Structures are given as structure tokens and as C-alpha cells.
Amino acid sequence: MAEKMKFNTALLHGNITQKEGETLTPIYQSSAFEQESAEKLEKVFANTAQGFSYTRINNPTVEAFERRITLLEGGVSTVACASGMAAIFNAMLNILKSGDEILSSASIFGGTIGLFKDLESFGIKTVYVKEATAAAFANKISDQTKIIFAETIGNPKLDVLDIQAVAQLAKDKNILFIVDNTVATAFLVKPIELGAHVVINSASKYINGSGNSISGVLTDSGKFAWSEERFPEMKPYKKMGPYGYTAKLRGNLFRNTGACLAPMNAYLNSLGLETLGIRMERICDNAAKLAKWFETCDQLTGVNYPGLETSPDHEIAKKQFKNGYGGMITIRAGSKEKAFSIINNLKYPLKVANIGDTKTLVIHPSSTIYAHSSDAEKENAGLFDDLIRISVGIEDIEDLIADFNQAIGSI
Ligand SMILES: *Cc1c(COP(=O)(O)O)cnc(C)c1O
Numbered sequence: 001m002a003e004k005m006k007f008n009t010a011l012l013h014g015n016i017t018q019k020e021g022e023t024l025t026p027i028y029q030s031s032a033f034e035q036e037s038a039e040k041l042e043k044v045f046a047n048t049a050q051g052f053s054y055t056r057i058n059n060p061t062v063e064a065f066e067r068r069i070t071l072l073e074g075g076v077s078t079v080a081c082a083s084g085m086a087a088i089f090n091a092m093l094n095i096l097k098s099g100d101e102i103l104s105s106a107s108i109f110g111g112t113i114g115l116f117k118d119l120e121s122f123g124i125k126t127v128y129v130k131e132a133t134a135a136a137f138a139n140k141i142s143d144q145t146k147i148i149f150a151e152t153i154g155n156p157k158l159d160v161l162d163i164q165a166v167a168q169l170a171k172d173k174n175i176l177f178i179v180d181n182t183v184a185t186a187f188l189v190k191p192i193e194l195g196a197h198v199v200i201n202s203a204s205k206y207i208n209g210s211g212n213s214i215s216g217v218l219t220d221s222g223k224f225a226w227s228e229e230r231f232p233e234m235k236p237y238k239k240m241g242p243y244g245y246t247a248k249l250r251g252n253l254f255r256n257t258g259a260c261l262a263p264m265n266a267y268l269n270s271l272g273l274e275t276l277g278i279r280m281e282r283i284c285d286n287a288a289k290l291a292k293w294f295e296t297c298d299q300l301t302g303v304n305y306p307g308l309e310t311s312p313d314h315e316i317a318k319k320q321f322k323n324g325y326g327g328m329i330t331i332r333a334g335s336k337e338k339a340f341s342i343i344n345n346l347k348y349p350l351k352v353a354n355i356g357d358t359k360t361l362v363i364h365p366s367s368t369i370y371a372h373s374s375d376a377e378k379e380n381a382g383l384f385d386d387l388i389r390i391s392v393g394i395e396d397i398e399d400l401i402a403d404f405n406q407a408i409g410s411i
Pocket of ligand 1: 084112180204216
């Protein structure tokens with residue numbers, strides 16, 4: 001039944017868990033779960049019986065959210081984590097060990113670059129490619145490369161990944177391909193359908209939608225062919241077939257790092273998830289109109305949006321994305337002072353370090369979320385001192401344009 005449903009119907013009716021006829025799985029605000037006997041609890045701990053024991057390991061509200069994300073992304077299983085960063089950490093460290101390498105796009109979220117720096121202390125090195133193309137990745141693969149990592153739409157460079165081409169390379173070289181789909185969302189593209197092995201979403205953004213909970217999810221496609229020679233640590237999990245990767249994660253690193261999502265946040269995410277489709281439809285529509293309008297502003301020295309024909313990645317975006325081009329736009333004001341002036345004069349957009357809200361959000365990335373990055377890192381991430389990042393919301397487009405018009409008029 002699930003496979004026949006279209007996007008919005010699946011968000012409302014797919015993979016729903018019901019016990020008492022509830023219309024949305026309620027908040028199981030309980031740290032532990034009793035089983036009827038010592039024998040049953042023994043089985044739950046040995047994973048030979050279904051059931052819950054302790055919320056750090058799993059929880060009914062969290063599981064209901066995970067099931068819906070699995071359906072949304074078209075994978076076999078999902079692990080919900082306390083944040084997007086926790087999801088990335090767990091997805092990576094589940095299989096990496098000292099001496100291994102990550103091969104990553106350079107134009108990724110600043111926090112992820114920070115995490116990869118932290119991993120150096122544990123003997124895990126990250127090699128970056130400036131242009132995230134299959135050819136560039138192929139050039140930098142070594143015997144130690146275990147993971148290729150990139151974002152579908154780089155934040156804030158807004159470069160668009162050719163998922164299918166990189167997936168083919170990763171498959172040929174037996175490298176796990178992990179895609180961060182936070183900025184694009186499944187509304188634009190489902191990376192697993194194009195060959196990605198594991199998909200990450202910071203659910204704090206578009207999935208939650210209202211900016212009320214930090215959380216992250218990782219979804220496994222179940223399709224990676226683990227070679228025993230390259231991934232010996234996966235050998236004991238071979239018998240679990242497509243569930244091996246998440247079985248290893250749940251049984252070890254995930255529960256041991258305590259990266260679990262709070263039931264309350266899982267509930268708020270499930271609630272937000274129901275309107276992901278209609279929010280994204282409106283957001284993409286607003287962003288397309290706003291980006292086109294920015295192109296007519298003589299005061300601006302640059303506009304970047306994957307939906308504009310002037311975007312260097314417009315062709316791949318057009319080929320790959322189904323329903324629009326996302327909600328992120330960057331504009332260049334000519335100088336840092338002018339960028340600050342625009343930001344300060346805006347009435348509606350909130351000045352916050354977040355994206356994916358119903359409200360329009362703006363930030364000057366260079367002085368905030370990338371303040372601790374080197375000049376080289378900023379350049380690789382497509383950052384300039386006069387750049388403003390805009391996460392477009394669902395306001396009425398006339399009001400947004402009028403507001404940006406008066407703010408840009410201030411320069
Ligand atoms: C926000 C974000 C993250 C990190 O997610 P948190 O929920 O803030 O930990 C990772 N990747 C991308 C692309 C993001 O935008």
C-alpha cells in the first residue's frame with residue numbers, strides 16, 4: 001500500500017503505528033519499559049523479542065517517527081538521534097576506525113567540518129574536494145577511503161551534487177556513500193533512489209519545520225555490498241542482510257554514546273512531517289519568485305539559487321529535482337557593511353543561525369557560523385564577506401519582496 005501512495009498521502013497515512021486508535025503516536029515520556037517477566041526482558045535485550053526496555057535504546061514515540069522517515073526516504077531502517085550532528089557522527093563512526101579516510105565535498109555545513117577536524121585526534125583523516133564531482137572524488141580515492149560524503153545542496157555554496165554519478169563511483173570502489181539531504185529534503189529528491197547508501201537529515205530544519213526541536217536522522221538503504229576485506233567489522237552482521245548496518249549501530253555506538261532523541265522532540269517532528277510537502281511546495285515557490293526578483297536588483301552584486309538559469313549547477317538541479325529547487329538563496333551586497341545594513345533593515349526575516357523554518361531567516365555566515373573557519377575553508381565553502389544566506393519561509397511573497405526592497409534600498 002505504501003508504495004502506491006504519493007508524497008503527501010504517504011506523509012499522512014504511511015507507516016503509522018497505532019495502539020488505541022490514536023491519530024498520531026503520543027509522547028511516551030517514560031525512561032524505561034517494564035516487561036512481563038525476566039525471561040521476556042532477557043529476550044528484548046538479546047534482540048530475539050520485540051519490545052522496549054530503555055529510552056536511550058529506543059522508545060515508541062521515537063520509533064514511530066523513525067518508521068515514517070524510513071518510508072519518506074525509501075530506505076530499510078532509520079535511527080533518530082539527538083541532533084543532525086549526532087546522526088552524522090553515528091553514521092560515520094559506526095564503520096570507521098583509526099587509519100581510515102573520509103572523502104568529502106568541501107562545501108559542507110560548518111559544524112560537519114568541525115566534526116571531521118575532531119576525528120583527526122582519533123586517526124581518522126578527511127580529504128576534501130573543492131568541486132564535488134564524480135571525477136574530482138575519483139581522483140582523491142585511496143586504499144583508506146571508506147566513506148564518500150557530500151550534501152545534496154551544499155550549505156551555503158548551494159552547489160548541487162550529481163548523486164547518481166557519485167553513487168556509481170562509490171559502488172565501483174566499494175566505498176560507503178553518505179548524503180546529507182537536509183537542505184534539499186525528500187520533497188526534491190530521494191538520494192537512495194539514485195544510489196546513495198545512507199542518507200542523513202538534520203530534522204531540526206525542514207522536517208520539523210517550525211524550529212522547535214533539535215534532532216537528526218540517518219536512514220540506511222540496506223543496499224551496500226559490504227566486502228569482508230574492506231569492512232571486516234561488518235562481518236558479524238552479514239547474517240542480518242540489509243539491516244546489518246543499523247543493527248551494528250543500535251547494538252553498539254548509538255546506545256553507548258547516548259545520542260538518543262527525546263520522545264517529545266520525536267512527537268513534534270512527526271507532527272511537522274505531516275506538512276513537509278505543502279510547506280516545501282510553498283517555500284520553493286516563494287524562493288523561485290524571490291530569487292528572480294533579486295536578479296532585477298542593481299544594488300546586488302550576485303544572486304545564487306539552483307533554480308536560476310545563471311546558477312552553475314542549474315542543469316543538474318533540473319535533471320535531479322522533482323518539485324522545485326529548495327528554499328535557500330544567497331545574495332551578495334558588495335561589502336560586509338552593506339550586507340549588515342540589509343540584514344538590519346529587514347522587518348520580517350529573523351536573524352538566526354537556522355534554516356528550514358516556516359518563517360524566513362537570514363544570516364551573514366562569514367561572521368557567524370563560519371567565524372572559526374580559515375580563509376581557505378571559507379573559500380572552499382563558497383563564502384564571501386558580503387554574502388547573505390536566506391532561508392525562505394511561507395510568508396506572502398508580496399510582503400517578502402516589499403521588505404527586501406526597502407532593506408536593499410538602504411544601501
Ligand atoms: C543544520 C545542519 C546540520 C546539523 O544539524 P543539527 O540538527 O543542527 O545538529 C547538518 N547538515 C546540514 C546541511 C545542516 O544544515
